[in-house]
Amino acid sequence: MTVGRILLVAGVLVLLFIPYLLWGTGLITARNQSALTAQFEAAQKKANSHPARTIADPAKTATPAAPQVAPTIPDPPVGSPVGTIQIPKINLAMTVVEGTDEAQLAMGPGHYPTTPLPGEAGNVAIAGHRTTYLHPFYSLDALVPGDLIYITTLQGTFLYKVLGSQVVLPTDVAVVDPTPTPQLTLTTCNPRYSASQRLVVHALLVASELAHPTSTPVAVTTHHDKAPPQLPTKQWAPAILWGVVVAGLAVGLWVLALHTRAINRALTIGVGTAVWLVVVFFFFQSVAPLLPASY
Numbered sequence: 264m265t266v267g268r269i270l271l272v273a274g275v276l277v278l279l280f281i282p283y284l285l286w287g288t289g290l291i292t293a294r295n296q297s298a299l300t301a302q303f304e305a306a307q308k309k310a311n312s313h314p315a316r317t318i319a320d321p322a323k324t325a326t327p328a329a330p331q332v333a334p335t336i337p338d339p340p341v342g343s344p345v346g347t348i349q350i351p352k353i354n355l356a357m358t359v360v361e362g363t364d365e366a367q368l369a370m371g372p373g374h375y376p377t378t379p380l381p382g383e384a385g386n387v388a389i390a391g392h393r394t395t396y397l398h399p400f401y402s403l404d405a406l407v408p409g410d411l412i413y414i415t416t417l418q419g420t421f422l423y424k425v426l427g428s429q430v431v432l433p434t435d436v437a438v439v440d441p442t443p444t445p446q447l448t449l450t451t452c453n454p455r456y457s458a459s460q461r462l463v464v465h466a467l468l469v470a471s472e473l474a475h476p477t478s479t480p481v482a483v484t485t486h487h488d489k490a491p492p493q494l495p496t497k498q499w500a501p502a503i504l505w506g507v508v509v510a511g512l513a514v515g516l517w518v519l520a521l522h523t524r525a526i527n528r529a530l531t532i533g534v535g536t537a538v539w540l541v542v543v544f545f546f547f548q549s550v551a552p553l554l555p556a557s558y
Contacts, residue, residue, distance in 0.1 A: 285394065287544065295369065299370060318471070330445070335379065335383050341361050345374045351411060359381075362374070377439070391403075393453070410424070419474045422471065446466060498549070498552065512535070516535040519535065520535070
């Protein structure tokens with residue numbers, strides 16, 4: 264009988280974990296997005312950087328001018344806001360965070376630290392979840408050549424136009440290699456609900472509005488000196504600790520229900536279950552980063 268109860272609780276946890284990944288993780292990202300957006304807006308105000316958030320498509324102008332790239336500057340600290348990304352075609356408007364480890368991608372789309380910052384020369388790369396953590400890149404497959412992508416940083420607003428997309432293996436890191444022209448690469452998992460492949464969208468910088476225009480054009484280069492990323496360390500201790508608490512509460516609730524008078528048993532089970540579900544949420548939050556990385 265005890266084994267049956269253990270299996271029952273384990274089954275309930277597995278069933279609850281699925282909706283947590285699909286919808287519960289969005290609560291975490293929504294909170295992080297609010298904080299990141301506030302930080303970025305404060306940084307904009309401090310830097311007196313308020314460029315227009317939309318730029319006219321140069322293809323629609325009589326004499327389109329070549330976009331001016333931004334100067335190369337150091338990356339912000341990992342976990343800090345890089346800027347905002349807007350893709351009208353898929354109704355995406357979020358703040359981009361620096362870093363692509365599990366912790367950063369739980370905050371929103373993440374900028375690969377080994378690539379240039381948006382607007383700079385070379386191949387800018389940004390990763391995002393497809394089905395969890397507010398799934399910013401859920402509809403990335405809907406983008407076609409010509410679709411527009413706006414990115415605003417402290418250096419200005421930059422307009423990229425989609426060139427095309429491809430599907431590659433997760434081990435194909437060549438998609439974020441340096442390029443001779445200023446480009447943007449977006450990556451996410453493919454197909455949805457799987458990490459067996461990567462969907463990659465390529466876009467070209469076609470227009471820019473620098474917050475602090477330079478007097479001379481910035482040369483386009485293909486080299487970008489950045490330190491190689493460090494592999495994230497899996498934090499097992501919090502997951503084990505919360506797992507023990509979940510198991511302990513389940514046992515305690517069962518024992519308490521057995522020794523509670525029938526008239527009060529429903530109330531005891533209801534309150535105890537509510538508390539248990541809150542603890543389960545924190546347990547899932549510590550378990551999710553231990554799973555294989557999925558963009």
